[in-house]
Amino acid sequence: MSIRVESIRKRFGGFTALDDINLDISDGGLVGLLGPSGSGKTTLLRIIAGLEQPDRGRVFFNDRDVTTLDARRRRVGFVFQQYALFRHLTVADNVAFGLRMLPRGERPGRDAIRARVRELLELVQMDTMSGRYPAQLSGGQKQRVALARALALKPEVLLLDEPFGALDAKVRKELRRWLRHLHEQIDVTSLFVTHDQEEAMEVSDRVVVMSQGHIEQVGTPLQVYEQPASRFVFDFLGHINALEGRYDGHQWRDGDAYLRLDTRGACPNGDLTLYLRPHEAELARQPSDSASLPVRVAGRSVFGGTVTVELEPRGWGQGILEVEVDREAWRDLDPQRDEPLFLLPRDLQTVTCDGDLGPRVRPA
Amino acid sequence: MPRHWHQWALILAAFGAVAVLLVLPLVLIFSQAFSQGATVVAENLTSTDMISAIKLTLIVALVTVPVNLVFGVLLAWCVTRYEFRGRKLLTTLIDIPFAMSPVVAGLCYLVVYGGQSVVGQWLDDTLGLQLMFALPGMIMVTVFVTCPYVARVLIPLMQSQGTEEEEAAILLGASGWQAFWYVTLPKIRWALLYGVVLTNARAVGEFGAVSVVSGLIRGETLTLPLLIQMLNEDYNTVGAFTAAGLLAALALITLLLKTVLEWRQRHKIDAAQEVTP
Incomplete structure (x- = not known):
């Protein structure tokens, strides 16, 4: 089932949670709503579920206007951040709840309910724990029961609020993969809320980046990462280093550091901020013709295929810069702590003086 | 240890x-x-005054407890589930019966509903109904005095439990009533029981407010606590202590009941825990 949201606005007191939101989610999609806390993503999810009423705007399921439809009649599956399992019911009774609430005519018989519950618990690999109470389950187990419960009525829309937020890193990774897999198994349109960039990138087909009640960008994970539509999106997706300095038409300078650039994005007054992603730079013992950014190694973390290096600028900038270099390159360079080095950016993102993104540039 | x-x-x-x-x-x-033997106790227990007092006390409690059960749940629901202007004021107002001396409450009711008042006279003229110095008035003040107990026990609990489980129930197709019956009620039942026990204990034992509006008519408007006072003033020590013993026994039984119910519930949870590794 497709979901369409038209000009949704929602205020809580003086706070605008959502301001004129338009969104189209196609049938069968797995979409991540990504944004920092307070960006309105959970409110949007709750409005789609019918738990909140928008002040203005409409919600459509398959072109059917459901804006005024009661939450209990929308037939969406919903997974709460804290799972909201019924604490006084066993795992099996939690999953059976929706089936038991059906009106007499539609309600399956006892055996049919039991069979459906077993089937769902098998799907989420919780069939051995059907007699347990929620208090006796781990976070990951609760999460899966909550999912089974949400799927019991075969919803065509599945909404998940920070589904992995309360889990530890390893379980989270496992469950993410498992959710993707599950989504492929059953025919459902899924929308999940997350503040974790990595999670949104890994799980979703499409990412909706939100900030302060607005949608900043909608696109595939690759699109939003490679062609960010705004400074916020660039900023929010992964760590960035901001290099602030002045540009004279040929050269960007800040203290002892300079970069030879050709850019049309500088401010008339000469200020130019450059964004550098950690993996878009190299380290060397000598400056290049076009770049001289003297730094000192302040720390490093070797984990996986890349080495994350913390650099302290020498004679320019402020604060610590973070870059990621290939493990091989790091071994070849083999720098000592405090050894003076030079940072060689490959790609830089310019920021215009009104705060938007300018063209991407290379030192040349 | x-x-x-x-x-x-x-x-x-x-x-x-x-x-x-x-x-x-x-x-x-x-x-x-029992200082003068069991026969005297039995005599006292079967005296018409005593039997009438027991009946009256039970009637007052039987009306008060359900009324305040419903009122307390509604109020707690209202205060914890809805955001509205004056919510804080409402939670403060619930505490009036706690803060006010029961005698004052009794007097207030007397002033508002008594034979001298506009309301009292109107009720008497149109319906021939006398509230004060009769059963209705005694029930009214008892309801007033005991009305905070259930709500006071429920409000903090329902606040801490939040509304997510109810929302989950609604999203699974439950009606508001079903969500209350199958989700909220099981979550609050022990607190509710506790509130009922407190309400009952207070309703049965209330003296001050009831004594003001009862009129102290022997055999008609004397509840057990009022009878105890009356018997004590008559120097009928055994009679007074028999009635007191009855009240105490009632209290002990409620306490026992509550403990047994709690114990059974815990036992159920433990049993469920043992089943699974």
Whole structure:
């Protein structure tokens, strides 16, 4: 089932949670709503579920206007951040709840309910724990029961609020993969809320980046990462280093550091901020013709295929810069702590003086 | 287990205090009642005044408890589930019966609903209904005095439990009533029971407010606490202590009931835990 949201606005007191939101989610999609806390993503999810009423705007399921439809009649599956399992019911009774609430005519018989519950618990690999109470389950187990419960009525829309937020890193990774897999198994349109960039990138087909009640960008994970539509999106997706300095038409300078650039994005007054992603730079013992950014190694973390290096600028900038270099390159360079080095950016993102993104540039 | 002698001493002191302050008076009530033998107790128990007082007390409690059960749940629901102007004011207003002396409450009711008042006269003229110095008035003040108990127990609990489980139930197709019946009620039932026990204990034992509006008509408007006072003033010590023993026994039974119910619930949870590894 497709979901369409038209000009949704929602205020809580003086706070605008959502301001004129338009969104189209196609049938069968797995979409991540990504944004920092307070960006309105959970409110949007709750409005789609019918738990909140928008002040203005409409919600459509398959072109059917459901804006005024009661939450209990929308037939969406919903997974709460804290799972909201019924604490006084066993795992099996939690999953059976929706089936038991059906009106007499539609309600399956006892055996049919039991069979459906077993089937769902098998799907989420919780069939051995059907007699347990929620208090006796781990976070990951609760999460899966909550999912089974949400799927019991075969919803065509599945909404998940920070589904992995309360889990530890390893379980989270496992469950993410498992959710993707599950989504492929059953025919459902899924929308999940997350503040974790990595999670949104890994799980979703499409990412909706939100900030302060607005949608900043909608696109595939690759699109939003490679062609960010705004400074916020660039900023929010992964760590960035901001290099602030002045540009004279040929050269960007800040203290002892300079970069030879050709850019049309500088401010008339000469200020130019450059964004550098950690993996878009190299380290060397000598400056290049076009770049001289003297730094000192302040720390490093070797984990996986890349080495994350913390650099302290020498004679320019402020604060610590973070870059990621290939493990091989790091071994070849083999720098000592405090050894003076030079940072060689490959790609830089310019920021215009009104705060938007300018063209991407290379030192040349 | 405590390891040091002073820990044992503290525990001993606690038991000592409980014995002196709670158990000893209770034992004395029963020993005084039976001081002239069981036959006198039986005589006292079967006297018309006593039987009428027992009936009246039970009627007052039987009306008060359900009324305040429903009222308390509605109020707690209202305060914890909805955001509205004056919510804080409402939660403060619930506490009036706690803050006010019951005698004052009784007097207030007398002023508002008594024969001299506009409301009282109107009721008497149009419906021939007399509220004060009769059963309705006694029930009204008892309801007033005991109305905060259920709500006060429920509000903090329902606040801490939040509304997500109810929302989950609604999203699974439950109606508001079903969500209350299958989700909210099971979550609050022990607190509710506790509130009911408190309400009942207070309703049965209320003296001040009831004594103002009862009119103290022997055999008609005397509840057990009022009868105790009356018998004591008549120098009928055995009679007074028999009635007191009855009240005390009632209290002990409610306490026992509550403990048994709690124990059974815990037992159920433990059993469920043992089933699974």
